[in-house]
Amino acid sequence: MRQLLYLFKQYLAPGIVGLTGITLSIIATLVVYHWEMAKDREQFQQQSTVLVNELQRQLNSYTQLTRSVGSFLNSSQEVSRQEFQQFTSSLLPYYDGLLGLGWSKKVENQERSLYEEQLKAQGLINFKIHEHNPRGNQVVAGDRPVYFPITYIAPLNRWQNYIGWDAASDIKRLLSIEEAERIGVSISTPLVELENGKPGFVLYYPIFGPNNLNSPSLEDENPDTNKKFQGVVFGFYEVRTWIEKAISNLNLNELDFYLYRLPEDQLGSALNKTAVNATDSFLIAYKSNSQSLTESPQVANLEAIENPTDQSSSLCRYSSEWEFCIRSLHTAQQELSLLVLPASDRSISSWRCEAVLALGLLVTVCLVMYLLISQQATLKVEGKNRELEELLQELHQTQLKLVQTEKMSSLGRLVAGVAHEINNPVSFISGNVEYASDHFQDLFYLLDLYQTQYPTPTPEIEAAIEDTDLDFIAEDLPKLLKSMKVGSERLREIVLSLRNFSRLDESIVKEVDIHTGIESTLMILAHRIKSQPHRPEIQVTRDYGNLPLIECYAGQLNQVFMNILANAVDALEDSVKVGQLKERSPIISIKTAQVDTEWITIQIADNGPGIKTDIQTRLFDPFFTTKPVGKGTGLGLSISYQIICEKHGGYLLCSSEEGKGTEFIIKLPIAIQAQRSFERKKEEGRSKKEECLKD
Numbered sequence: 287m288r289q290l291l292y293l294f295k296q297y298l299a300p301g302i303v304g305l306t307g308i309t310l311s312i313i314a315t316l317v318v319y320h321w322e323m324a325k326d327r328e329q330f331q332q333q334s335t336v337l338v339n340e341l342q343r344q345l346n347s348y349t350q351l352t353r354s355v356g357s358f359l360n361s362s363q364e365v366s367r368q369e370f371q372q373f374t375s376s377l378l379p380y381y382d383g384l385l386g387l388g389w390s391k392k393v394e395n396q397e398r399s400l401y402e403e404q405l406k407a408q409g410l411i412n413f414k415i416h417e418h419n420p421r422g423n424q425v426v427a428g429d430r431p432v433y434f435p436i437t438y439i440a441p442l443n444r445w446q447n448y449i450g451w452d453a454a455s456d457i458k459r460l461l462s463i464e465e466a467e468r469i470g471v472s473i474s475t476p477l478v479e480l481e482n483g484k485p486g487f488v489l490y491y492p493i494f495g496p497n498n499l500n501s502p503s504l505e506d507e508n509p510d511t512n513k514k515f516q517g518v519v520f521g522f523y524e525v526r527t528w529i530e531k532a533i534s535n536l537n538l539n540e541l542d543f544y545l546y547r548l549p550e551d552q553l554g555s556a557l558n559k560t561a562v563n564a565t566d567s568f569l570i571a572y573k574s575n576s577q578s579l580t581e582s583p584q585v586a587n588l589e590a591i592e593n594p595t596d597q598s599s600s601l602c603r604y605s606s607e608w609e610f611c612i613r614s615l616h617t618a619q620q621e622l623s624l625l626v627l628p629a630s631d632r633s634i635s636s637w638r639c640e641a642v643l644a645l646g647l648l649v650t651v652c653l654v655m656y657l658l659i660s661q662q663a664t665l666k667v668e669g670k671n672r673e674l675e676e677l678l679q680e681l682h683q684t685q686l687k688l689v690q691t692e693k694m695s696s697l698g699r700l701v702a703g704v705a706h707e708i709n710n711p712v713s714f715i716s717g718n719v720e721y722a723s724d725h726f727q728d729l730f731y732l733l734d735l736y737q738t739q740y741p742t743p744t745p746e747i748e749a750a751i752e753d754t755d756l757d758f759i760a761e762d763l764p765k766l767l768k769s770m771k772v773g774s775e776r777l778r779e780i781v782l783s784l785r786n787f788s789r790l791d792e793s794i795v796k797e798v799d800i801h802t803g804i805e806s807t808l809m810i811l812a813h814r815i816k817s818q819p820h821r822p823e824i825q826v827t828r829d830y831g832n833l834p835l836i837e838c839y840a841g842q843l844n845q846v847f848m849n850i851l852a853n854a855v856d857a858l859e860d861s862v863k864v865g866q867l868k869e870r871s872p873i874i875s876i877k878t879a880q881v882d883t884e885w886i887t888i889q890i891a892d893n894g895p896g897i898k899t900d901i902q903t904r905l906f907d908p909f910f911t912t913k914p915v916g917k918g919t920g921l922g923l924s925i926s927y928q929i930i931c932e933k934h935g936g937y938l939l940c941s942s943e944e945g946k947g948t949e950f951i952i953k954l955p956i957a958i959q960a961q962r963s964f965e966r967k968k969e970e971g972r973s974k975k976e977e978c979l980k981d
Contacts, residue, residue: 311650314646333538334543334611340532345616348383349618355521367437371440375441378440387440388438389518430454434452436450458478459478459490463518467492467515474620484525486524487523493516494515525569546567546568548623549623553567553623610628719767719771796840798840803847814855824872824874825871827874828877829875831886834880834886838958842929846925846930853922853923854948872894876890877889889950896946897942934955936952936954938950
């Protein structure tokens with residue numbers, strides 16, 4: 287679990303950078319893709335607009351030419367065939383796609399014969415009004431109320447066989463002529479079969495005025511003759527020729543279009559309703575893959591644009607896969623619709639998207655690799671730093687151990703030597719006091735016996751008895767000997783306490799009584815606990831529990847008790863100096879208890895000034911001290927922590943509140959195996975750390 291957590295922390299930053307880089311690369315790619323899509327749509331719309339404008343320009347030129355010829359006829363009182371040919375021949379070369387121009391005179395049924403004879407007299411020997419037969423046979427026109435025969439036509443060398451052909455014989459042309467007469471403007475026929483047999487359109491421009499174009503000699507007496515409808519000027523063009531001329535100079539790469547003889551709204555409705563077949567009005571199509579025009583309606587793949595997602599009123603609309611434009615073309619009161627589609631093989635250039643994605647992924651990979659390499663280098667540096675810190679810590683520990691060992695060794699030798707030197711004379715005095723007491727008892731018995739046998743002493747003896755105050759000596763000497771005995775026993779107890787504290791004979795683990803060690807420490811510190819001139823006596827309260835003998839290093843534990851108790855005495859003395867204990871006496875309380883079958887606790891508390899919160903975490907650091915220079919070394923609590931936690935596998939805790947005192951809690955295992963378990967766990971943790979660093 288720790289290794290997984292370590293790996294998670296190790297690869298978290300590269301993972302976040304990688305995920306962010308991939309996300310940003312995809313977002314950038316999508317942005318570029320949508321930009322390419324918008325650019326392609328804009329280009330598509332521009333191509334569509336250019337195409338429509340060119341087609342419309344061609345239609346407008348045809349209409350304008352037809353009007354120009356009509357204006358020429360209206361402005362002249364009489365125009366001969368030669369003049370008509372010269373005028374139109376000078377204009378036709380400039381209007382590509384317009385196949386021809388002509389003049390159709392309106393002839394009433396009763397004027398038909400007279401009109402035919404008049405034109406024959408002008409040189410058209412075979413002129414005769416007739417219907418057009420697709421197979422080329424001339425037939426006599428039937429009886430109709432009015433005729434519109436072709437009188438003039440250009441270019442004559444191409445279309446002279448159609449002179450005399452009656453436009454009224456075609457119902458579409460007749461209706462268009464009548465519409466032009468009615469509204470007085472140019473009119474285009476629906477799709478019709480032209481003179482050459484090809485599908486196309488005929489533009490009619492109505493002529494109103496006097497009959498000055500080969501009219502009969504008889505003049506109409508009606509004063510409104512000048513306003514009568516005389517006939518129509520016409521121009522005709524093939525659909526294919528018109529389209530070819532319009533797109534000859536256009537770039538239609540990846541663009542298809544379809545021409546319909548439907549208004550724009552009807553075509554749009556037809557494309558969105560499966561019940562309406564738009565191919566019924568199909569005229570011609572352009573396919574970019576073959577770069578050719580075709581009149582076959584099967585080439586229009588209209589199912590692909592059914593139900594577009596974009597139903598806006600824009601001329602160009604878009605679906606999930608297709609974009610298309612429907613544009614209108616107008617020619618002399620007729621409306622055509624142009625459907626523009628992308629070619630089936632049209633594709634958006636994706637190299638920019640691929641380049642952005644590749645660049646983003648490359649940068650992401652580089653950043654991730656850089657982070658991984660940097661993190662590996664950082665981990666190596668951190669590993670080296672940890673090793674150095676551990677070495678430094680071990681050096682400090684070794685230094686502390688050396689200081690502690692030397693201190694304890696010196697202290698132990700000193701205490702042992704002093705105890706030994708004191709113990710010999712104390713033992714001599716203590717042993718001889720008993721004999722002296724017996725001897726003095728014998729002497730006092732002998733004196734009593736002399737006083738009994740010789741009740742009247744000599745004057746010299748009586749003077750000596752009075753000078754020596756024999757009665758007082760007899761009364762005080764036993765007390766003196768008893769006092770000497772008590773003093774020698776007290777010295778023996780002090781020597782025993784010194785020997786118990788030094789424990790030079792107990793450098794190995796053995797079972798000891800913790801209370802004995804505490805009392806030995808208190809015995810040594812007795813001179814500091816007693817009242818001093820500047821402070822009262824420090825009261826020591828004991829609350830000893832029923833503790834079993836525990837396995838420990840007794841001398842080292844005594845050193846811990848000495849350090850903690852000495853610090854408590856120092857803290858209480860400082861409190862007295864600053865006047866913090868005026869209302870209460872200085873107290874040190876010692877409490878022991880057995881927690882369970884494996885652990886005991888020792889609590890040593892004082893009612894001193896307490897420890898500041900910001901330095902409590904540093905109490906057990908080596909060489910850290912709050913005492914003035916020369917008074918403290920900063921090793922006492924650090925050594926105590928090592929003895930309790932590392933040597934015995936226990937716990938040393940500090941609980942302090944500023945102004946209320948400090949309490950140290952020592953938790954020790956009853957069996958020293960806990961310490962071995964602690965060292966084993968520490969070694970396992972160190973091994974795992976080294977494995978993680980290697981990984």
